[in-house]
Amino acid sequence: MAQKTLLTLYVSELKDLYSAEQQLVKALPKLVKSAETDELSEAFANHLEETKNHVTRLEEVFESLGENPKGKKCVGMEGIVKEGAETIDELEGKVLDAGLIAAAQKVEHYEIAAYGSVCAYAKLLDRSDDLNLLKETLEEEKRADEKLTELSENVNQEAAELQEENAPAAKTANREHLRARKTKSAA
Ligand SMILES: [Fe+2]
Numbered sequence: 776m777a778q779k780t781l782l783t784l785y786v787s788e789l790k791d792l793y794s795a796e797q798q799l800v801k802a803l804p805k806l807v808k809s810a811e812t813d814e815l816s817e818a819f820a821n822h823l824e825e826t827k828n829h830v831t832r833l834e835e836v837f838e839s840l841g842e843n844p845k846g847k848k849c850v851g852m853e854g855i856v857k858e859g860a861e862t863i864d865e866l867e868g869k870v871l872d873a874g875l876i877a878a879a880q881k882v883e884h885y886e887i888a889a890y891g892s893v894c895a896y897a898k899l900l901d902r903s904d905d906l907n908l909l910k911e912t913l914e915e916e917k918r919a920d921e922k923l924t925e926l927s928e929n930v931n932q933e934a935a936e937l938q939e940e941n942a943p944a945a946k947t948a949n950r951e952h953l954r955a956r957k958t959k960s961a962a
Contacts (some may be wrong), residue, residue, distance in 0.1 A: 785896040789836060790847035792889050796829045798849065799882065802856045806879065809863050812872050815926050819879070822919045829915070832908040839904060855881050869933040876927045883920035890916060 803823040810816040837844040859878035866874045890913040897906040 781896055782900060785893060785900060785902075786840065786842050787847070788889065788893050788896070789833060789840075789842075790844060791849045791851075792886070792893065793830070793833045793837070793844040794847050794849040795852035795886065795889070796826055796833060798852050798856055799823075799826050800830060802859065805863060806859070806875055810872055810875055811868055812926070812930055815872055815875065815930065818919070818922050818926060819875075822879075825915050825919070829912045832912055836905045836908055839902075851885060852882070855885060869930060869937055872930045873927070873934040876923050876930060880920060880923050880927075883916050883923065886916045887913065887920065 800823070803819055803826060806819040807816050807823065810819060834844060855878070858881070859875070862874040862878050863871065890909055894906060894909050894913060897903075897909055
């Protein structure tokens, strides 16, 4: 088996992130267009600009490593983006917005995990310039995630209100289900 070092793993994870970020640069404009809530659409547009910067930062890291950023496809991000595309096809209105937030938060959490790892490796490998660049991106991913959580409060609430207007049957069914459970546990 070929000898693998932490540096090999570091470069491999960075390539994965480079592919992930590039996939996002392509996918985010669809989210900007699909979101009904203006603030959500703006948040996606803002993160699209940040994401372009994330690509540039990774290119800087690769340049200082003397490595090529290309050559790996991030299959994890490909799957998350595909699921997001399904959400866009299947939902509409505020429920779509709620779905878009869920999809985007999956993206952010994936990236937060991945940047967390490469930051730890950069620190161990004494690559302090890389670490500064990667940390900046990590902080932006965290802020994007927090912003989405903040926006989800109203959006999810609005989606829930729509549920009550359009499908009182679901609520009745739920009430009956709860009543049945209570009767069962009382017995
Ligand atoms: Fe990013």
